[in-house]
């Protein structure tokens with residue numbers, strides 16, 4: 001499972017991340033719905049991996065899924081996201097991880113907007129950072 005470009009010890013991750021970020025990103029935890037800072041955040045820009053800075057999603061593909069977590073219908077680039085079958089908690093889901101550092105992001109579901117990709121990348125705010133698009137007029 002150590003096929004990621006960025007490999008650190010758990011001690012190193014613990015030092016770099018806040019305890020809340022560590023719980024989600026390294027221990028595959030989930031933040032409580034409607035509590036994350038990007039759940040209701042609509043500025044134009046790029047969402048990056050909080051652990052390694054990998055650019056993961058753009059604001060143009062973000063939509064209000066009403067589920068309590070930031071949701072995107074498409075990844076910035078398919079190669080940026082690593083998908084892994086997750087059978088934990090009595091469910092069968094597709095986990096999504098940062099392809100660069102292996103950080104847990106959330107899950108991808110098939111109930112996204114049907115006029116787009118039909119996918120919903122459901123991501124923890126704690127897994128993300130945000131780079132504001134300074135060239136946009138809006």
Ligand code: FE
Nearest residue numbers: 049052098101
């Ligand atoms: Fe990462």
